[in-house]
Amino acid sequence: MSFMTERYFQILETHKLYKNLNDESALRIFVEHHILCVWGYGFLLRNLYQDLVARVEPLASQAQKEAQKLIAEIMIEEEFEEQADGTLSSHLELYLEAMQILGADMAPTMSLFDMYESGQTWKIGLQQSNFPSLAARYARCILSFAERPLHERAALLFYEGEPFIPDNFLVHLSSFGASTEGLVEYFERHIEGLKKPGFSASGRLVELFCGDDAQLNDEAEKAAELIMNLRIELWNEISDRVEETSATAKPAQRNHLKLVSADFQKKQSIDTAS
Numbered sequence: 001m002s003f004m005t006e007r008y009f010q011i012l013e014t015h016k017l018y019k020n021l022n023d024e025s026a027l028r029i030f031v032e033h034h035i036l037c038v039w040g041y042g043f044l045l046r047n048l049y050q051d052l053v054a055r056v057e058p059l060a061s062q063a064q065k066e067a068q069k070l071i072a073e074i075m076i077e078e079e080f081e082e083q084a085d086g087t088l089s090s091h092l093e094l095y096l097e098a099m100q101i102l103g104a105d106m107a108p109t110m111s112l113f114d115m116y117e118s119g120q121t122w123k124i125g126l127q128q129s130n131f132p133s134l135a136a137r138y139a140r141c142i143l144s145f146a147e148r149p150l151h152e153r154a155a156l157l158f159y160e161g162e163p164f165i166p167d168n169f170l171v172h173l174s175s176f177g178a179s180t181e182g183l184v185e186y187f188e189r190h191i192e193g194l195k196k197p198g199f200s201a202s203g204r205l206v207e208l209f210c211g212d213d214a215q216l217n218d219e220a221e222k223a224a225e226l227i228m229n230l231r232i233e234l235w236n237e238i239s240d241r242v243e244e245t246s247a248t249a250k251p252a253q254r255n256h257l258k259l260v261s262a263d264f265q266k267k268q269s270i271d272t273a274s
Contacts, residue, residue, distance in 0.1 A: 002221045005159075008228035012164040015232075017239040018172065024179060026242045028104040031095075031183070033135040033238045035109050036126075037231075038095045040142040041160040041190075042078065043122070047146055048153050048205075049075050067208045070201045081189060091190050098182030134237045138230050145223070151209035155220040156227050158202040162191055 021027050052071045055064070079090045099106060108129040115125040122143055126136050142160070145153055170187055173180045210216040 002225070004225045005221055005228060008225065008232060009164050011232055012228065012235065013166055015235045015239070017235045017242070018166065018169040020239050020242045020246075021172070022246075024102060024176070025245060027173075027176075027180065027183070028102050029241050029245065030238055031099050031102060031104045032108075033132050033234065033241075035095065035099065036131060036135045036139040037160065037162070037234075038092055038186075038190075039109075039112075040139055041157070041162075042090070042092050043142060044145070044153060044157045044160055045071075045075060045078055048150065048157060051150065063208050063211075067205055070205055070208075074201050078190075091186060094182060094186045094189065098180070098186055101179060101182055132237070132241075134234055138234050141227065141230055148223070149209075149216075149219070151206060151216050151220045152223040154202060154205040154209050155224045158200065158206055159224050159228055159231075161200070161202055162187075163200070165191060 017030075021030055049071050052068050056068060057064070060068070080088045081091065081094070083089055096106070096109070099109075108131045111129040112122075112125040112131075115128065116122060120128075123140065126139050126143070129136075131139075142156065145156055165187065170184055173184045173187070206220055210220055
């Protein structure tokens with residue numbers, strides 16, 4: 001990592017958002033924004049897969065073969081995860097099920113998919129689906145990388161795998177019980193994915209595409225810095241919304257306590273006078 005990507009990583013890893021998600025209302029705000037990060041990862045993955053598979057050649061280099069093998073493995077892991085009943089589900093589908101269990105607003109997400117299936121572009125769908133503005137901006141940034149070089153898209157894919165989400169956040173989610181089981185399952189499968197001790201499949205893709213070329217590595221870092229900076233802004237926005245929502249419930253309670261206190265003091269003064 002460059003200095004900036006390492007700094008951004010630390011900010012995301014220790015962000016106050018994780019501690020602010022203390023009830024189901026806060027979690028609903030989170031998933032209604034974060035669903036576009038989930039969608040964005042899948043978009044990048046399919047985008048890279050299509051380009052790499054289209055370049056399969058009979059006598060490909062070892063680097064090409066390894067990259068194609070890695071992207072195919074990530075695709076299988078992300079899009080065709082076998083469930084306990086033998087069915088296949090994508091990680092996006094797992095997330096949507098978790099949103100439903102939480103009672104989150106599904107309308108913008110379903111509107112996006114409906115428009116895409118009816119022939120609209122993702123860009124138009126994002127403009128018309130009534131997502132929170134900063135979340136939609138984040139998704140549009142990911143869309144803008146569709147035609148960028150492989151090494152830049154691979155760098156985005158690595159960080160969109162959300163390796164910065166801390167383990168203690170998953171422990172925190174688990175404490176909610178049945179309502180967040182699906183969300184915990186999604187994160188466990190999505191973040192771990194093809195990771196092995198000291199290995200990341202998408203990280204290896206960046207290495208294969210950049211090699212020792214200083215310019216390519218710098219371009220990959222710049223792409224990573226851009227998306228991580230936007231992710232920090234998104235995390236800030238979600239955290240602010242959660243705090244605002246939480247604050248609106250507290251004044252009424254405080255005012256009630258003040259009224260009770262005032263009545264009690266008035267009663268006391270009457271009792272004393274008598």
